[in-house]
Amino acid sequence: MKYVSTRGAAAGQPHSFLDILLGGLAPDGGLFMPLDYPRITADELRHFRTLDYAALACEILAKFADDIDRDTLAALTRRTYTAEVYRHTRRAGPASDITPLSTLGSEGGTTLSLLELSNGPTLAFKDMAMQLLGNLFEHALARDHATLNIVGATSGDTGSAAEYAMRGKRGVRVFMLSPHNKMSAFQRAQMYSLDDPNIFNLAVQGVFDDCQDIVKAISNDAAFKARHRVGTVNSINWARVVAQVVYYFKGYLAAFDDAAWQAHAEAPLEAMPKVSFTVPSGNFGNVCAGHIARMMGLPIARLVVATNENDVLDEFFRTGAYRVRSAAETRQTTSPSMDISKASNFERFVFDLFERDSARVAGAFEAVASQGGFDLGGTPEFDAIKHYGFVSGRSNHADRIATIRDVDARYRTTIDTHTADGVCVARRYLEPGVPMIVLETAQPVKFGETIREALGHEPDRPADFVGIEALPQHVTVVPAEAERVKAFVAEHSAD
Ligand SMILES: Cc1ncc(COP(=O)(O)O)c(C=O)c1O
Numbered sequence: 001m002k003y004v005s006t007r008g009a010a011a012g013q014p015h016s017f018l019d020i021l022l023g024g025l026a027p028d029g030g031l032f033m034p035l036d037y038p039r040i041t042a043d044e045l046r047h048f049r050t051l052d053y054a055a056l057a058c059e060i061l062a063k064f065a066d067d068i069d070r071d072t073l074a075a076l077t078r079r080t081y082t083a084e085v086y087r088h089t090r091r092a093g094p095a096s097d098i099t100p101l102s103t104l105g106s107e108g109g110t111t112l113s114l115l116e117l118s119n120g121p122t123l124a125f126k127d128m129a130m131q132l133l134g135n136l137f138e139h140a141l142a143r144d145h146a147t148l149n150i151v152g153a154t155s156g157d158t159g160s161a162a163e164y165a166m167r168g169k170r171g172v173r174v175f176m177l178s179p180h181n182k183m184s185a186f187q188r189a190q191m192y193s194l195d196d197p198n199i200f201n202l203a204v205q206g207v208f209d210d211c212q213d214i215v216k217a218i219s220n221d222a223a224f225k226a227r228h229r230v231g232t233v234n235s236i237n238w239a240r241v242v243a244q245v246v247y248y249f250k251g252y253l254a255a256f257d258d259a260a261w262q263a264h265a266e267a268p269l270e271a272m273p274k275v276s277f278t279v280p281s282g283n284f285g286n287v288c289a290g291h292i293a294r295m296m297g298l299p300i301a302r303l304v305v306a307t308n309e310n311d312v313l314d315e316f317f318r319t320g321a322y323r324v325r326s327a328a329e330t331r332q333t334t335s336p337s338m339d340i341s342k343a344s345n346f347e348r349f350v351f352d353l354f355e356r357d358s359a360r361v362a363g364a365f366e367a368v369a370s371q372g373g374f375d376l377g378g379t380p381e382f383d384a385i386k387h388y389g390f391v392s393g394r395s396n397h398a399d400r401i402a403t404i405r406d407v408d409a410r411y412r413t414t415i416d417t418h419t420a421d422g423v424c425v426a427r428r429y430l431e432p433g434v435p436m437i438v439l440e441t442a443q444p445v446k447f448g449e450t451i452r453e454a455l456g457h458e459p460d461r462p463a464d465f466v467g468i469e470a471l472p473q474h475v476t477v478v479p480a481e482a483e484r485v486k487a488f489v490a491e492h493s494a495d
């Protein structure tokens with residue numbers, strides 16, 4: 001499989017998977033995308049049902065990473081997706097399911113379920129891809145005898161997932177930018193209490209988008225990037241997205257019982273039953289993976305993009321206007337990891353929507369940089385969005401509180417604030433006979449303040465996180481200036 005930039009001008013393209021594994025943006029400022037999508041067959045889908053998570057991940061990754069030999073890939077996925085690593089499961093299924101599908105109940109003539117993606121070391125869906133990335137990076141660096149300085153941005157969960165995945169890894173240093181004082185107390189403690197010598201936390205005086213802009217500025221500085229061997233772990237990195245594709249397949253495979261599979265034992269892909277997914281969204285990385293799964297042929301009816309009060313994406317899918325917000329307009333909410341007003345991966349979807357016309361994509365994102373957005377309202381592209389299954393909705397603090405209370409009362413299940421945004425919006429799109437799967441993106445303990453407000457008690461806390469907020473914290477506060485961050489990286493980078 002070869003990869004090209006969404007903006008079309010990346011030198012030396014197309015590239016292989018290993019070529020683009022460690023980097024971030026393409027050299028022309030675009031994002032890497034596969035030249036085309038590998039398509040699955042109905043028989044393949046039926047075969048996937050016999051596989052455990054590690055084997056399923058190997059099958060799907062092999063379609064995108066054909067420059068890693070199959071045995072190595074199998075060993076890497078087997079080492080990553082273990083019951084020991086994804087051990088924080090609370091409700092359904094054995095831990096070895098890795099991402100159990102947990103049925104809430106029947107609503108609107110269908111089944112409403114949660115796909116548990118937060119059972120890994122840091123209790124958020126980021127662990128699903130990040131643990132694999134840690135092992136892939138180790139493989140690539142060992143091959144090249146190289147070192148890597150990872151510069152990343154987080155609104156709360158990517159940071160801890162990356163740091164837990166990379167801590168102690170030889171030749172790797174992590175410089176993680178987070179918005180100063182804008183994450184939950186638990187999220188801050190998770191990141192800042194690490195004292196591994198290869199981990200550096202930088203609290204940026206700004207919002208998440210400022211952190212992300214700095215990461216992109218560094219990624220766009222080819223000389224700095226090369227001199228300090230800068231890599232990235234945000235979802236601008238293609239490997240992050242592709243690792244997230246796997247659990248859409250897993251969710252689909254778990255959504256139907258044996259009788260339904262038997263009834264479709266000979267059915268072609270078009271006749272297989274469909275599911276819908278609702279995805280709490282901010283940077284568009286998670287739902288972008290759903291889009292890719294759908295483009296590969298996974299029978300998905302709807303991809304529901306759920307936002308919080310920071311509703312840039314909801315506005316786009318309702319009206320066609322993509323209008324990014326300034327730092328001052330970005331709200332600090334109780335689903336803080338989604339407090340994002342410039343969604344990095346949205347460009348990947350626009351690339352498909354514009355039928356891979358990279359000049360048009362470049363023009364649209366130049367308009368984002370110079371005029372703050374673009375408007376597809378009333379154009380054929382806006383009409384075409386429905387063919388991709390996308391719909392959207394937003395929720396707010398009151399909705400989150402009401403949804404957390406309702407799910408707790410009806411189903412004896414405590415959900416986190418981001419998953420609550422998802423459940424709230426999913427309920428607007430239930431269709432009889434089409435199972436609705438909401439991606440559970442974090443565990444409630446990460447947002448204890450809001451859970452207390454909603455339920456009047458503390459969420460359950462895994463034993464390994466008891467007392468974490470009281471540990472000493474290690475963080476350097478910096479202004480939202482790329483040059484200041486570069487100077488810090490240059491001073492502390494791995495040789
Ligand atoms: C808990 C949680 N939910 C949802 C999101 C939004 O996901 P994405 O940025 O991939 O759209 C994030 C951050 O990415 C998150 O940490």
Ligand SMILES: N[C@@H](CCOP(=O)(O)O)C(=O)O
Pocket residue numbers: 153154155156157158159233234235236282283285286337338344
């Ligand atoms: N919500 C994320 C923001 C970064 O998203 P990413 O998927 O691009 O890494 C976070 O929790 O940090």
